[in-house]
Amino acid sequence: MSAAVQVDARKVTTRRLLEMKQRGEKIAMLTAYDYSMAKLIDQAGMDIILVGDSASNTMAGNVTTLPITLDQMIYHGKSVARAVSRSLVVVDMPFGSYQGNSKEALASAIRIMKETHADAVKMEGGREIHESIERILCAGIPIMGHLGLTPQSINKFGTYAVRAREEAEARKLKEDAKMLQDLGCFGLVLEKIPAALAKEVTESLEIPVIGIGAGPHTDGQVLVMHDMLGITQNFSPRYLRRYADLQSTIIDACSHYVEDVKASDFPNDKEQY
Ligand code: KIV
Numbered sequence: 001m002s003a004a005v006q007v008d009a010r011k012v013t014t015r016r017l018l019e020m021k022q023r024g025e026k027i028a029m030l031t032a033y034d035y036s037m038a039k040l041i042d043q044a045g046m047d048i049i050l051v052g053d054s055a056s057n058t059m060a061g062n063v064t065t066l067p068i069t070l071d072q073m074i075y076h077g078k079s080v081a082r083a084v085s086r087s088l089v090v091v092d093m094p095f096g097s098y099q100g101n102s103k104e105a106l107a108s109a110i111r112i113m114k115e116t117h118a119d120a121v122k123m124e125g126g127r128e129i130h131e132s133i134e135r136i137l138c139a140g141i142p143i144m145g146h147l148g149l150t151p152q153s154i155n156k157f158g159t160y161a162v163r164a165r166e167e168a169e170a171r172k173l174k175e176d177a178k179m180l181q182d183l184g185c186f187g188l189v190l191e192k193i194p195a196a197l198a199k200e201v202t203e204s205l206e207i208p209v210i211g212i213g214a215g216p217h218t219d220g221q222v223l224v225m226h227d228m229l230g231i232t233q234n235f236s237p238r239y240l241r242r243y244a245d246l247q248s249t250i251i252d253a254c255s256h257y258v259e260d261v262k263a264s265d266f267p268n269d270k271e272q273y
Contacts (some may be wrong), residue, residue, distance in 0.1 A: 007045035027220025077116030105132030124150035126176025145180035149192035213239035
């Protein structure tokens with residue numbers, strides 16, 4: 001078994017993330033959607049585990065994140081939170097659970113917090129959803145913002161290409177980032193934007209900024225677990241570093257098992273009662 005990184009064993013809180021930013025300690029964040037993987041990821045010393053709505057893609061095989069429901073996110077969130085003792089657990093609010101009106105948004109966030117026992121929620125968007133953000137924060141629920149490429153708006157963008165290359169969009173992103181901080185969000189994810197813009201936003205904010213495809217200058221990094229473990233097929237964006245090739249490992253192990261069963265080699269004399 002490989003040794004996990006030495007980390008402070010105390011539970012990660014939003015306050016500790018702020019202290020990490022202040023002392024320049026990078027923040028590691030990864031997605032998880034189930035109990036078994038979340039337990040391993042927590043043991044590895046992850047600071048934040050995101051129960052991302054990317055579960056819609058990785059767990060359910062949908063093309064976008066739009067179809068996943070609040071009940072499904074709650075199921076994944078519950079499974080993850082049950083496994084975790086150290087990482088801060090953040091659950092994505094799914095598409096349709098907060099964009100309608102702020103009352104519905106609050107009801108969705110309360111369900112997530114009550115039923116999953118997670119530590120916080122994440123929401124995509126800026127000024128368009130500020131009323132929902134304010135209302136949820138007023139209820140004492142910590143929020144992580146998400147700007148740049150926001151996959152719940154893929155039908156508006158029409159592409160997964162890099163966002164905010166143009167001056168007007170970059171300006172709006174900077175204003176939204178400041179607004180999210182001023183409203184009281186404890187952190188921010190920046191997805192797929194130019195590294196120079198991510199650096200500017202990170203340096204201008206006091207709250208931790210976590211990047212995905214946003215270069216090296218953010219306060220931390222987040223990846224989708226299935227991508228970095230090499231489980232996902234046919235997905236190789238430039239920003240992705242694969243830390244394992246589980247696709248081959250799993251296919252090899254499973255085909256070896258098939259061979260053994262077909263050859264009546266499994267179970268052997270010792271593998272029975
Ligand atoms: O749903 C997700 O996995 C995310 C990350 C890409 C940040 O939002």
